[in-house]
Amino acid sequence: MSEERSLNFIEEIVEEDIRTGKHGGRVLTRFPPEPNGYLHIGHAKSICLNFGLAKKYNGTTNLRFDDTNPVTEDTEYVESIKEDVNWLGFEWAEELYTSDYFDQLYQFAITLINKGLAYVDDSSSEEIAKGKGTPTQPGTPNIFRSRSIEENLTLFEEMKSGKYADGEKVLRAKIDLASPNMHMRDPIIYRIKHAHHHRTGNKWCIYPMYDFAHGQSDAIEKITHSVCTLEFIPHRELYNWLIDMLEIFPSKQYEFARLNMSYTVMSKRKLMQLVNNAFVAGWDDPRMPTISGLRRRGFTPASIRNFCDRIGIAKRENVIDFSLLEFFIREDLNKTSWRRMAVLDPIKMVITNFLENEIEWLEGENNPEAEGGEGSRKVPFTKELWIEREDFMEEPPKKFFRLGPGLMCRLKFAYIVRCDDFVKDEHGNVTEIHCTYFPDSKSGSDTSGLKAKGTMHWVSVPHAKTAEVRLYDRLFKAEAPDAEEGDFKDYINPESLVVVENAYIEPDLSHAAQQLADFPDRRYQFIRKGYFCLDKDSTAEKLVFNRTVTLKDGWSK
Secondary structure, eight states, X not given: OOSOOOOOHHHHHHHHHHHHTGGGGOOEXXXXXXXXXXXXXXXXXXXXXXXXXXXXXXXEEEEEEOOOOTTTOOHHHHHXXXXXXXXXXXXXXXXXXXXXXXXXXXXHHHHHXXXXXXXEEXXXXXXXXXXXXXXXXXXXXXXXXXXXXXXXXXXXXXXXXXXXXXXXXXXXXXXXXTOSSGGGSSOEEEEXXXXXXXXXXXXXXXXXXXXXXXXXXXXXXXXXXXXXXXXXXXXXXXXXXXXXXXXXXXXXXXXXXXXXXXXXXXXXXXXXXXXXXXXXSSTTOTTSSBHHHHHHHTOOHHHXXXXXXXXXXXXXXXXXXXXXXXXXXXXXXXXXXXXXXXXXXXXXXXXXTSOTTOOEEEEEESOTTSTTOOOEEEEEEOSEEEEEGXXXXXXXXXXXXXXXXXXXXXXXXXXXXXXXXXXXXXTSOEEEEEEEEOGGGOTTSOOSOOOOOOEEOOEETTTOEEEEEEEEOOSBSSSSGGGSSSOGGGGBOTTSEEEEEXXXXXXXXXXXXXXXXXXXXXXXXXXXXXXXXXXXXXXXXXXXXXXXXXXXXXOOO
16 A cells, blocks of 8 residues: 555564664564464465565564474475465565474573473373463472472483383473463473474474474574564563573564454364365365465455555454455456456347458457556457347346347447347247447447447457356355354355356457466456456366456445
8 A cells, every 4th residue: 555654563663672772773573384284364464564574674584484393294385385475575584494493492491401490291281281270270389390400301311312102201391380371380391292304304202392492493593573463472471481591682572463354264273174174175275365375366465465554463353354355456456457358158149230250350458447558459349249148138127228129238349239139049048139230339439429328348259269267255154154153164155166167258368378477467357247367277278267356345244
């Protein structure tokens, strides 16, 4: 968006830090995704914030993969995350992994043990939870809390060497079992997992917990502003305690409200259910809120960046209506998409006074809305045309400005036509309409004096090519599907995907597959039908177009 906006609270903190010379006026942020799934629109907000802050204040951003759970992580997710960040228009200073620091984190744990601030606990997870007490009752120490430093060092080394089974022992920080913050009641900082890691292989069988790895990784990288979402507020006290006890670089954590959006779900666990249970065709299904899904649907990086800028950064949770995201993609595509004609539900029009086998090549504007326009292309006009079935009515009501017996309408880029009669099949369905065209009513040089209030798109029958058109809509019919009674999947919109097997497209669109290599960001407005992009399933023999968004918001508030 071009208008000026006030600083958000994180920008105010950064500017104050720069003014006072904190960290030498340096700004270094990080985006730290866990590579256990695909990024979604909520992550886009965090990406835009972290990279945007660094860019605004002449700093840099690290891309750090929080790969501390080998069971759920995969290089497939690593590569998809890198692609998404690049596609959104950002470049990271360094590509880093928490696993880069496993040796250093292990030494940090040794430091805590030597200071009497960590101990090995043999308790089960249920016993540990019980021993922590409740928010209104303090926890109680167990016999393992009083182990000597020497015994803890030995046991921790044995954990590392693989002597014990998963869950047999953990390393806990020794803090305060009476703390009002449950996260400070001797949190687990290392657990045993005999699992192959996608980068370190089988070198390790103990892995740091997020709360132990995150702040220390920030400190190792000398991150100046560690920005995360509000659910990490209770974790901040532990973040600071560990940095203070280890006497390492004082990174600071700041929290903002995560993105919640209507008509979708943001939980990675729920998104995985949709994929695994085949409610969608994969993580990049155009109905998914994933960045890869939005990209495949035809959303542009600019539209998502503008959306994230508009919703802003706040300290309070709220729900953003999906229509706001649609507004920004419409705004962008109206300026950049090429105008083309496609007929999705065809009925044949025969122009009775146009010569058989004659072809007139008309000028069709590519995008008159774009600054300076975007040129034009040749469009063939012939005796037989395909038009939309909805553009003809046998008994039209008043103020129906398209075709019916005796009604006139303008054909886009072409002439005014009048409907004279029509033909039905044995089932009573209209199969063909017969019209007269007025040669002196040509668009751009109309001298006919005729008035036609409506304009219709069309495609020449002998020149038409066929394509599959996928009409995507919101995946859920409920505004808050995960807040409704029952299973969130019960609220899937049955019309979230409608497939038109054989739509008719103008001949220029038949080159779309070849053009995609040279113009990968090419988007189209199918006149009067919506904004579309070419899908990756397309081949030279069969084109597939995805509807990105309708021309107008058709959802009732």
